[in-house]
Amino acid sequence: MLSVSPLFFTSAVLLVSLMAGMLGSLLGLGGGIIIIPALTLFFHIDIRYAIGASIVSVIATSSGAAAAYVREHMTNLRVAMVLELATTSGALTGAYVAGLLSGRWLYIIFGLVMGYSALMMFRKSRKDSDEISISAPWADYLRLHSSYYDEALGREVVYKVARTRVGLALMYLAGIVSGLLGIGSGALKVPAMDLAMGLPIKVSTATSNFMIGVTAAASAGVYFVRGDIDPFIAAPVATGVLLGALLGSRILGRLQSSTIRLVFIVVLLWVSVQMLLKGLQ
Amino acid sequence: MRIFWRSQQPAVSDTEARVRGVERLISGLLRAGVLMSLTIIIAGTLMTFVHHSEYLWSDTALQHLAKPGAAFPHTQRDVWFGVTALEGQAVVTLGLLLLIATPVLRVAISMFLFIYQRDWTYALITLAVLSLLLLSFGLGKIE
Numbered sequence: 001m002l003s004v005s006p007l008f009f010t011s012a013v014l015l016v017s018l019m020a021g022m023l024g025s026l027l028g029l030g031g032g033i034i035i036i037p038a039l040t041l042f043f044h045i046d047i048r049y050a051i052g053a054s055i056v057s058v059i060a061t062s063s064g065a066a067a068a069y070v071r072e073h074m075t076n077l078r079v080a081m082v083l084e085l086a087t088t089s090g091a092l093t094g095a096y097v098a099g100l101l102s103g104r105w106l107y108i109i110f111g112l113v114m115g116y117s118a119l120m121m122f123r124k125s126r127k128d129s130d131e132i133s134i135s136a137p138w139a140d141y142l143r144l145h146s147s148y149y150d151e152a153l154g155r156e157v158v159y160k161v162a163r164t165r166v167g168l169a170l171m172y173l174a175g176i177v178s179g180l181l182g183i184g185s186g187a188l189k190v191p192a193m194d195l196a197m198g199l200p201i202k203v204s205t206a207t208s209n210f211m212i213g214v215t216a217a218a219s220a221g222v223y224f225v226r227g228d229i230d231p232f233i234a235a236p237v238a239t240g241v242l243l244g245a246l247l248g249s250r251i252l253g254r255l256q257s258s259t260i261r262l263v264f265i266v267v268l269l270w271v272s273v274q275m276l277l278k279g280l281q
Numbered sequence: 282m283r284i285f286w287r288s289q290q291p292a293v294s295d296t297e298a299r300v301r302g303v304e305r306l307i308s309g310l311l312r313a314g315v316l317m318s319l320t321i322i323i324a325g326t327l328m329t330f331v332h333h334s335e336y337l338w339s340d341t342a343l344q345h346l347a348k349p350g351a352a353f354p355h356t357q358r359d360v361w362f363g364v365t366a367l368e369g370q371a372v373v374t375l376g377l378l379l380l381i382a383t384p385v386l387r388v389a390i391s392m393f394l395f396i397y398q399r400d401w402t403y404a405l406i407t408l409a410v411l412s413l414l415l416l417s418f419g420l421g422k423i424e
Contacts, residue, residue: 006336006343010326046349059380060315067311070304077304081391081406088413096420142402213311213384214410220381221417227355231373232346235326238380239319 006232013043014236021061021244027121027264028205030212031241032058032183033114037271040107041278045233047103047110051182052228055220057241058184062213064242065249069206076146076203079161079193080210086168087189087215090175095219098180099226107279110181114272117187118265138164139197148203159200167197171211179219184212303394307387314383321376329369385414 004012020034032054039050069075098106139145144161170192178185186208193204223229329336336342345351354360354374363371392407 003340004343005338005340006333006346007330007338009343009347010330045347049347049349056377056380059384060319063311063315063380063383067308067315070308070311073301073304075304077300077307077391078403081403081410084388084410085406085413088410092413092417092420095417214388214414217381217384218414218417221414222420224355224378224381225418225420227353229355229374229377230347230351231325231353231370231377232329232351234377235322235373238377239322239326242315242319 009043010232010236013039013233014240016042017057017237017240018244018247021057021241021246022248023244023264024061024241025245025248027261027268028186029117029121029268030058030184030186031061031245032181033117033187034268035237035241036110036182037114037275039233039237041271041274047106048098048228049230049233051098051106052223052230053182053234053237055182055216055223056229056234057238058178058182058216059213059220060238060242061245062184062209062216064246066206066210066213069209072149072206074148074202074206075210076144076148076161076199076207077210078142078146079144079197079199080207082142082144082164083167083171083193083207084211084214086171087175087178087211088218090172090177091179091215091218092175092222093172094176094179094181095222096179097176099222101180104279106181107275111272111274111276111279113177113181113183113185113187114275115269118268118272120187120191121261121265134162136160136162136164146203148200150200150202157200159203160198162198163196167192170196175215175218178212178215179222182216182219182223184216186212299398303391306394307390310387310390311383314379314386318376318380318383321379322373325369325372325374325376327369328367328372332369385411388414 016038017035020038021031024031024034035057036050036054039045039053040047066075139161142164144164145159147156147158150157171189174185174188174192177188189208189211190204193199193207194201199207220229354363354371360371360374360378364375388407388411392404392411395404395407
Protein backbone atom coordinates (compact mmCIF):
# COMPACT_ATOMS: atom_id res chain seq x y z
CA MET A 1 0.00 0.00 0.00
CA LEU A 2 1.28 3.43 -0.96
CA SER A 3 1.59 6.00 1.78
CA VAL A 4 -0.32 8.85 0.24
CA SER A 5 -3.36 10.79 1.44
CA PRO A 6 -6.81 9.30 0.80
CA LEU A 7 -7.63 12.27 -1.45
CA PHE A 8 -4.58 11.60 -3.60
CA PHE A 9 -5.48 7.91 -3.74
CA THR A 10 -9.07 8.59 -4.85
CA SER A 11 -7.93 11.05 -7.53
CA ALA A 12 -5.22 8.74 -8.85
CA VAL A 13 -7.53 5.70 -8.94
CA LEU A 14 -10.20 7.80 -10.67
CA LEU A 15 -7.73 8.93 -13.33
CA VAL A 16 -6.36 5.44 -13.94
CA SER A 17 -9.91 4.00 -14.09
CA LEU A 18 -10.88 6.68 -16.60
CA MET A 19 -7.99 5.63 -18.81
CA ALA A 20 -8.80 1.92 -18.32
CA GLY A 21 -12.41 2.57 -19.36
CA MET A 22 -11.32 4.48 -22.46
CA LEU A 23 -8.75 1.88 -23.42
CA GLY A 24 -11.28 -0.89 -22.83
CA SER A 25 -13.87 0.63 -25.12
CA LEU A 26 -11.23 1.45 -27.74
CA LEU A 27 -10.11 -2.16 -27.86
CA GLY A 28 -13.54 -3.67 -27.37
CA LEU A 29 -12.48 -5.22 -24.06
CA GLY A 30 -14.15 -4.51 -20.75
CA GLY A 31 -12.58 -2.12 -18.29
CA GLY A 32 -12.22 -4.88 -15.68
CA ILE A 33 -9.44 -6.74 -17.41
CA ILE A 34 -7.37 -3.52 -17.46
CA ILE A 35 -8.25 -2.03 -14.07
CA ILE A 36 -7.43 -5.14 -12.00
CA PRO A 37 -3.73 -5.26 -13.01
CA ALA A 38 -3.56 -1.47 -12.57
CA LEU A 39 -4.94 -1.68 -9.02
CA THR A 40 -2.81 -4.62 -7.97
CA LEU A 41 0.50 -3.96 -9.73
CA PHE A 42 0.46 -0.16 -9.53
CA PHE A 43 -1.46 0.68 -6.34
CA HIS A 44 -0.58 -2.58 -4.52
CA ILE A 45 -4.20 -3.20 -3.63
CA ASP A 46 -5.19 -6.66 -2.42
CA ILE A 47 -6.42 -8.65 -5.44
CA ARG A 48 -9.72 -9.47 -3.70
CA TYR A 49 -10.53 -5.76 -3.27
CA ALA A 50 -9.44 -5.12 -6.87
CA ILE A 51 -11.81 -7.85 -8.08
CA GLY A 52 -14.64 -6.50 -5.89
CA ALA A 53 -14.20 -2.97 -7.26
CA SER A 54 -13.91 -4.22 -10.82
CA ILE A 55 -17.09 -6.30 -10.74
CA VAL A 56 -19.09 -3.19 -9.78
CA SER A 57 -17.57 -1.19 -12.62
CA VAL A 58 -18.43 -4.05 -14.99
CA ILE A 59 -22.12 -3.72 -14.02
CA ALA A 60 -22.00 0.04 -14.65
CA THR A 61 -20.41 -0.13 -18.11
CA SER A 62 -22.45 -3.12 -19.23
CA SER A 63 -25.75 -1.56 -18.18
CA GLY A 64 -24.83 1.74 -19.83
CA ALA A 65 -23.86 0.07 -23.11
CA ALA A 66 -26.77 -2.38 -23.00
CA ALA A 67 -29.26 0.50 -22.71
CA ALA A 68 -28.07 1.84 -26.07
CA TYR A 69 -27.89 -1.53 -27.83
CA VAL A 70 -31.36 -2.60 -26.68
CA ARG A 71 -32.88 0.60 -28.06
CA GLU A 72 -31.22 -0.07 -31.40
CA HIS A 73 -32.87 -3.51 -31.44
CA MET A 74 -29.45 -5.12 -31.76
CA THR A 75 -29.78 -7.37 -28.70
CA ASN A 76 -31.50 -10.76 -28.94
CA LEU A 77 -33.37 -10.63 -25.63
CA ARG A 78 -34.58 -14.23 -25.79
CA VAL A 79 -31.08 -15.60 -26.36
CA ALA A 80 -29.89 -13.38 -23.50
CA MET A 81 -32.56 -14.64 -21.07
CA VAL A 82 -31.85 -18.29 -21.89
CA LEU A 83 -28.07 -17.98 -21.69
CA GLU A 84 -28.26 -15.95 -18.48
CA LEU A 85 -29.36 -19.18 -16.79
CA ALA A 86 -25.90 -20.55 -17.53
CA THR A 87 -23.87 -17.37 -16.95
CA THR A 88 -25.43 -16.62 -13.55
CA SER A 89 -24.98 -20.24 -12.37
CA GLY A 90 -21.37 -20.01 -13.52
CA ALA A 91 -20.85 -16.64 -11.83
CA LEU A 92 -22.14 -18.02 -8.53
CA THR A 93 -19.80 -20.99 -8.85
CA GLY A 94 -16.87 -18.74 -9.72
CA ALA A 95 -17.48 -16.18 -6.97
CA TYR A 96 -17.88 -18.97 -4.43
CA VAL A 97 -14.70 -20.77 -5.54
CA ALA A 98 -12.78 -17.46 -5.49
CA GLY A 99 -13.41 -17.35 -1.74
CA LEU A 100 -11.68 -20.71 -1.32
CA LEU A 101 -8.64 -20.01 -3.50
CA SER A 102 -5.57 -18.14 -2.30
CA GLY A 103 -4.66 -14.81 -3.91
CA ARG A 104 -1.73 -16.51 -5.68
CA TRP A 105 -4.10 -18.66 -7.78
CA LEU A 106 -6.24 -15.64 -8.65
CA TYR A 107 -3.14 -13.95 -10.10
CA ILE A 108 -2.23 -17.03 -12.13
CA ILE A 109 -5.74 -17.57 -13.53
CA PHE A 110 -6.07 -13.85 -14.23
CA GLY A 111 -2.78 -13.81 -16.13
CA LEU A 112 -3.89 -16.75 -18.29
CA VAL A 113 -7.36 -15.35 -19.06
CA MET A 114 -5.92 -11.91 -19.80
CA GLY A 115 -3.36 -13.40 -22.16
CA TYR A 116 -6.10 -15.36 -23.91
CA SER A 117 -8.31 -12.26 -24.25
CA ALA A 118 -5.43 -10.25 -25.71
CA LEU A 119 -4.63 -13.00 -28.21
CA MET A 120 -8.30 -13.24 -29.17
CA MET A 121 -8.08 -9.68 -30.44
CA PHE A 122 -5.99 -10.87 -33.36
CA ARG A 123 -8.96 -12.92 -34.49
CA LYS A 124 -10.34 -11.83 -37.83
CA SER A 125 -14.05 -11.17 -37.64
CA ARG A 126 -15.93 -13.97 -39.32
CA LYS A 127 -18.16 -13.38 -42.34
CA ASP A 128 -21.80 -13.59 -41.33
CA SER A 129 -22.98 -15.04 -44.61
CA ASP A 130 -23.23 -18.74 -43.83
CA GLU A 131 -26.82 -19.81 -43.32
CA ILE A 132 -27.38 -22.36 -40.62
CA SER A 133 -29.01 -25.43 -42.04
CA ILE A 134 -28.55 -27.97 -39.24
CA SER A 135 -31.64 -28.79 -37.21
CA ALA A 136 -31.98 -26.86 -33.96
CA PRO A 137 -34.86 -28.26 -31.89
CA TRP A 138 -34.00 -26.25 -28.74
CA ALA A 139 -33.67 -22.97 -30.59
CA ASP A 140 -36.94 -23.70 -32.42
CA TYR A 141 -38.76 -24.49 -29.19
CA LEU A 142 -37.37 -21.40 -27.45
CA ARG A 143 -38.03 -19.21 -30.53
CA LEU A 144 -34.49 -17.87 -30.55
CA HIS A 145 -34.31 -17.04 -34.28
CA SER A 146 -34.58 -13.35 -34.97
CA SER A 147 -33.46 -10.46 -37.14
CA TYR A 148 -31.72 -7.11 -36.77
CA TYR A 149 -31.30 -3.98 -38.84
CA ASP A 150 -27.77 -3.73 -40.21
CA GLU A 151 -26.70 -0.11 -40.71
CA ALA A 152 -23.79 -1.03 -42.99
CA LEU A 153 -25.88 -3.23 -45.28
CA GLY A 154 -28.90 -0.94 -45.03
CA ARG A 155 -31.36 -3.80 -44.60
CA GLU A 156 -32.91 -6.16 -42.09
CA VAL A 157 -30.83 -9.33 -41.61
CA VAL A 158 -32.73 -12.48 -40.65
CA TYR A 159 -30.68 -15.10 -38.80
CA LYS A 160 -31.13 -18.54 -37.28
CA VAL A 161 -29.70 -19.83 -34.02
CA ALA A 162 -28.31 -23.34 -33.46
CA ARG A 163 -26.40 -25.44 -30.90
CA THR A 164 -28.17 -23.95 -27.91
CA ARG A 165 -26.83 -26.58 -25.52
CA VAL A 166 -23.22 -26.02 -26.60
CA GLY A 167 -23.86 -22.30 -26.08
CA LEU A 168 -25.21 -22.95 -22.58
CA ALA A 169 -22.15 -25.03 -21.64
CA LEU A 170 -19.73 -22.38 -22.90
CA MET A 171 -21.70 -19.67 -21.11
CA TYR A 172 -21.45 -21.55 -17.83
CA LEU A 173 -17.68 -21.52 -18.30
CA ALA A 174 -17.70 -17.79 -19.15
CA GLY A 175 -19.79 -17.19 -16.02
CA ILE A 176 -17.24 -19.03 -13.84
CA VAL A 177 -14.40 -16.90 -15.21
CA SER A 178 -16.44 -13.73 -14.69
CA GLY A 179 -17.32 -14.62 -11.10
CA LEU A 180 -13.82 -15.81 -10.27
CA LEU A 181 -11.96 -12.77 -11.59
CA GLY A 182 -14.50 -9.94 -11.47
CA ILE A 183 -14.42 -9.27 -15.20
CA GLY A 184 -17.19 -9.29 -17.80
CA SER A 185 -15.51 -12.09 -19.79
CA GLY A 186 -16.98 -10.81 -23.07
CA ALA A 187 -13.96 -12.37 -24.77
CA LEU A 188 -15.50 -15.77 -23.92
CA LYS A 189 -19.18 -14.84 -24.38
CA VAL A 190 -18.96 -13.34 -27.86
CA PRO A 191 -17.29 -16.38 -29.53
CA ALA A 192 -19.73 -18.73 -27.77
CA MET A 193 -22.59 -16.96 -29.54
CA ASP A 194 -20.97 -16.05 -32.81
CA LEU A 195 -18.91 -19.18 -33.45
CA ALA A 196 -20.94 -21.87 -31.70
CA MET A 197 -24.52 -20.65 -31.97
CA GLY A 198 -24.28 -18.86 -35.30
CA LEU A 199 -25.47 -15.41 -34.23
CA PRO A 200 -24.19 -12.47 -36.31
CA ILE A 201 -21.16 -10.82 -34.71
CA LYS A 202 -22.98 -7.52 -34.07
CA VAL A 203 -25.84 -9.29 -32.32
CA SER A 204 -23.35 -11.41 -30.34
CA THR A 205 -21.51 -8.34 -29.10
CA ALA A 206 -24.70 -6.51 -28.12
CA THR A 207 -26.22 -9.57 -26.44
CA SER A 208 -22.96 -10.30 -24.61
CA ASN A 209 -22.93 -6.77 -23.21
CA PHE A 210 -26.52 -7.15 -22.10
CA MET A 211 -25.80 -10.40 -20.24
CA ILE A 212 -22.59 -9.17 -18.63
CA GLY A 213 -24.54 -6.91 -16.25
CA VAL A 214 -26.70 -9.73 -14.91
CA THR A 215 -23.74 -12.12 -14.70
CA ALA A 216 -21.72 -9.54 -12.77
CA ALA A 217 -24.66 -8.80 -10.46
CA ALA A 218 -24.74 -12.48 -9.47
CA SER A 219 -21.10 -12.52 -8.37
CA ALA A 220 -21.24 -8.96 -6.97
CA GLY A 221 -23.83 -10.17 -4.46
CA VAL A 222 -21.44 -12.84 -3.21
CA TYR A 223 -18.51 -10.39 -3.08
CA PHE A 224 -20.55 -7.76 -1.26
CA VAL A 225 -21.76 -10.05 1.51
CA ARG A 226 -18.27 -11.51 1.87
CA GLY A 227 -16.92 -7.99 2.45
CA ASP A 228 -14.73 -7.77 -0.67
CA ILE A 229 -16.35 -4.64 -2.08
CA ASP A 230 -14.52 -1.76 -0.36
CA PRO A 231 -16.55 1.40 -1.12
CA PHE A 232 -13.45 3.58 -0.85
CA ILE A 233 -11.85 1.69 -3.77
CA ALA A 234 -15.02 0.78 -5.69
CA ALA A 235 -16.35 4.38 -5.89
CA PRO A 236 -13.55 5.92 -7.99
CA VAL A 237 -13.17 2.70 -10.02
CA ALA A 238 -16.87 2.48 -10.98
CA THR A 239 -17.12 6.20 -11.71
CA GLY A 240 -13.87 6.34 -13.67
CA VAL A 241 -14.36 3.21 -15.77
CA LEU A 242 -17.93 4.17 -16.71
CA LEU A 243 -17.03 7.75 -17.68
CA GLY A 244 -13.95 6.50 -19.53
CA ALA A 245 -16.01 3.98 -21.49
CA LEU A 246 -18.57 6.66 -22.39
CA LEU A 247 -15.86 9.07 -23.50
CA GLY A 248 -14.08 6.33 -25.41
CA SER A 249 -17.14 5.29 -27.39
CA ARG A 250 -18.43 8.82 -27.99
CA ILE A 251 -15.27 10.60 -29.00
CA LEU A 252 -12.89 8.01 -30.24
CA GLY A 253 -14.95 5.18 -31.71
CA ARG A 254 -13.24 1.84 -31.99
CA LEU A 255 -9.80 1.03 -33.29
CA GLN A 256 -10.24 -1.55 -36.04
CA SER A 257 -6.82 -2.49 -37.32
CA SER A 258 -3.87 -0.26 -36.80
CA THR A 259 -0.42 -0.24 -35.34
CA ILE A 260 -1.70 1.47 -32.18
CA ARG A 261 -4.02 -1.47 -31.63
CA LEU A 262 -1.12 -3.86 -32.06
CA VAL A 263 0.94 -1.89 -29.54
CA PHE A 264 -1.88 -2.06 -26.99
CA ILE A 265 -2.27 -5.80 -27.49
CA VAL A 266 1.44 -6.34 -26.92
CA VAL A 267 1.23 -4.22 -23.75
CA LEU A 268 -1.73 -6.29 -22.53
CA LEU A 269 0.22 -9.49 -23.18
CA TRP A 270 3.15 -8.08 -21.21
CA VAL A 271 0.83 -7.17 -18.30
CA SER A 272 -0.70 -10.66 -18.33
CA VAL A 273 2.82 -12.11 -17.95
CA GLN A 274 3.43 -9.74 -15.02
CA MET A 275 0.27 -11.00 -13.33
CA LEU A 276 1.32 -14.61 -13.93
CA LEU A 277 4.76 -13.93 -12.45
CA LYS A 278 3.24 -12.26 -9.41
CA GLY A 279 1.23 -15.42 -8.80
CA LEU A 280 4.23 -17.69 -9.26
CA GLN A 281 6.56 -15.74 -6.97
CA MET B 282 -36.15 3.04 -41.72
CA ARG B 283 -37.37 -0.23 -40.29
CA ILE B 284 -40.09 -0.69 -42.89
CA PHE B 285 -38.55 -3.90 -44.23
CA TRP B 286 -39.01 -5.61 -41.04
CA ARG B 287 -42.73 -4.95 -40.93
CA SER B 288 -43.31 -6.00 -44.52
CA GLN B 289 -41.51 -9.29 -43.95
CA GLN B 290 -43.59 -10.40 -41.02
CA PRO B 291 -46.90 -8.55 -41.17
CA ALA B 292 -48.68 -11.20 -39.09
CA VAL B 293 -46.61 -10.58 -35.94
CA SER B 294 -46.42 -6.79 -36.12
CA ASP B 295 -48.63 -6.46 -33.04
CA THR B 296 -46.38 -8.71 -30.96
CA GLU B 297 -43.33 -6.98 -32.35
CA ALA B 298 -44.72 -3.60 -31.38
CA ARG B 299 -45.08 -4.91 -27.85
CA VAL B 300 -41.50 -6.24 -27.94
CA ARG B 301 -40.35 -2.74 -28.93
CA GLY B 302 -42.20 -1.34 -25.93
CA VAL B 303 -40.48 -3.84 -23.63
CA GLU B 304 -37.10 -2.98 -25.12
CA ARG B 305 -37.64 0.74 -24.52
CA LEU B 306 -38.69 0.08 -20.93
CA ILE B 307 -35.64 -2.09 -20.20
CA SER B 308 -33.32 0.42 -21.87
CA GLY B 309 -34.75 3.29 -19.80
CA LEU B 310 -34.51 1.30 -16.57
CA LEU B 311 -30.84 0.45 -17.14
CA ARG B 312 -29.98 4.05 -17.94
CA ALA B 313 -31.88 5.44 -14.93
CA GLY B 314 -30.35 2.86 -12.56
CA VAL B 315 -26.80 3.64 -13.63
CA LEU B 316 -27.29 7.43 -13.50
CA MET B 317 -28.94 7.34 -10.08
CA SER B 318 -26.40 5.04 -8.47
CA LEU B 319 -23.50 7.01 -9.90
CA THR B 320 -24.93 10.25 -8.51
CA ILE B 321 -25.26 8.67 -5.06
CA ILE B 322 -21.71 7.25 -5.23
CA ILE B 323 -20.24 10.65 -6.12
CA ALA B 324 -22.31 12.39 -3.42
CA GLY B 325 -21.12 9.84 -0.82
CA THR B 326 -17.50 10.33 -1.85
CA LEU B 327 -17.82 14.11 -1.48
CA MET B 328 -19.47 13.65 1.94
CA THR B 329 -16.58 11.43 3.04
CA PHE B 330 -14.02 14.13 2.31
CA VAL B 331 -16.15 16.91 3.81
CA HIS B 332 -16.63 15.00 7.06
CA HIS B 333 -13.03 13.81 7.33
CA SER B 334 -10.82 16.76 6.49
CA GLU B 335 -7.78 14.73 7.62
CA TYR B 336 -8.28 12.59 4.49
CA LEU B 337 -7.01 15.51 2.44
CA TRP B 338 -3.47 15.37 3.81
CA SER B 339 -2.95 12.45 6.21
CA ASP B 340 -0.73 9.74 4.76
CA THR B 341 -1.66 7.10 7.32
CA ALA B 342 -5.47 7.25 6.98
CA LEU B 343 -5.42 5.22 3.76
CA GLN B 344 -4.36 2.11 5.71
CA HIS B 345 -7.76 2.04 7.41
CA LEU B 346 -9.64 2.58 4.16
CA ALA B 347 -8.07 0.37 1.53
CA LYS B 348 -6.05 -2.34 3.29
CA PRO B 349 -7.28 -5.90 3.92
CA GLY B 350 -9.30 -5.85 7.11
CA ALA B 351 -10.45 -2.28 6.52
CA ALA B 352 -13.73 -1.51 8.27
CA PHE B 353 -16.48 -0.62 5.80
CA PRO B 354 -20.22 -1.35 5.67
CA HIS B 355 -21.06 -4.68 4.06
CA THR B 356 -24.34 -5.76 5.61
CA GLN B 357 -27.77 -4.21 5.09
CA ARG B 358 -27.74 -3.14 8.77
CA ASP B 359 -24.39 -1.31 8.49
CA VAL B 360 -25.53 0.46 5.36
CA TRP B 361 -28.89 1.48 6.79
CA PHE B 362 -27.48 2.88 10.05
CA GLY B 363 -24.63 4.56 8.20
CA VAL B 364 -26.91 6.23 5.69
CA THR B 365 -29.25 7.57 8.36
CA ALA B 366 -26.17 8.97 10.14
CA LEU B 367 -25.14 10.54 6.80
CA GLU B 368 -21.86 8.61 6.86
CA GLY B 369 -20.13 9.08 3.49
CA GLN B 370 -18.89 5.52 2.94
CA ALA B 371 -22.34 4.09 3.80
CA VAL B 372 -23.89 6.40 1.19
CA VAL B 373 -21.33 5.18 -1.36
CA THR B 374 -22.24 1.59 -0.46
CA LEU B 375 -25.92 2.39 -0.94
CA GLY B 376 -25.08 3.64 -4.45
CA LEU B 377 -23.04 0.47 -5.14
CA LEU B 378 -25.96 -1.70 -3.97
CA LEU B 379 -28.34 0.21 -6.24
CA LEU B 380 -25.94 -0.40 -9.12
CA ILE B 381 -25.86 -4.13 -8.33
CA ALA B 382 -29.67 -4.12 -8.07
CA THR B 383 -30.18 -2.52 -11.51
CA PRO B 384 -29.71 -5.70 -13.59
CA VAL B 385 -31.62 -7.70 -10.96
CA LEU B 386 -34.56 -5.32 -11.35
CA ARG B 387 -34.28 -5.64 -15.11
CA VAL B 388 -34.70 -9.43 -14.82
CA ALA B 389 -37.66 -9.01 -12.45
CA ILE B 390 -39.44 -6.64 -14.86
CA SER B 391 -38.83 -9.02 -17.79
CA MET B 392 -40.35 -11.81 -15.73
CA PHE B 393 -43.55 -9.88 -15.03
CA LEU B 394 -43.81 -8.92 -18.69
CA PHE B 395 -43.54 -12.57 -19.72
CA ILE B 396 -46.22 -13.49 -17.19
CA TYR B 397 -48.42 -10.70 -18.55
CA GLN B 398 -47.94 -12.10 -22.06
CA ARG B 399 -48.70 -15.60 -20.76
CA ASP B 400 -45.36 -16.78 -22.12
CA TRP B 401 -44.86 -19.41 -19.45
CA THR B 402 -41.61 -20.87 -20.79
CA TYR B 403 -39.86 -17.53 -20.58
CA ALA B 404 -41.56 -16.57 -17.33
CA LEU B 405 -40.02 -19.73 -15.82
CA ILE B 406 -36.59 -19.06 -17.33
CA THR B 407 -36.50 -15.51 -15.93
CA LEU B 408 -37.81 -16.73 -12.57
CA ALA B 409 -34.89 -19.16 -12.40
CA VAL B 410 -32.38 -16.41 -13.24
CA LEU B 411 -33.95 -14.15 -10.62
CA SER B 412 -33.73 -16.90 -7.99
CA LEU B 413 -30.04 -17.42 -8.78
CA LEU B 414 -29.42 -13.68 -8.39
CA LEU B 415 -31.17 -13.57 -5.03
CA LEU B 416 -29.30 -16.70 -3.97
CA SER B 417 -26.02 -14.83 -4.49
CA PHE B 418 -26.64 -12.68 -1.44
CA GLY B 419 -27.06 -15.84 0.64
CA LEU B 420 -24.04 -17.62 -0.87
CA GLY B 421 -21.58 -14.94 0.26
CA LYS B 422 -22.23 -15.85 3.88
CA ILE B 423 -21.16 -19.48 3.50
CA GLU B 424 -17.43 -19.83 3.89
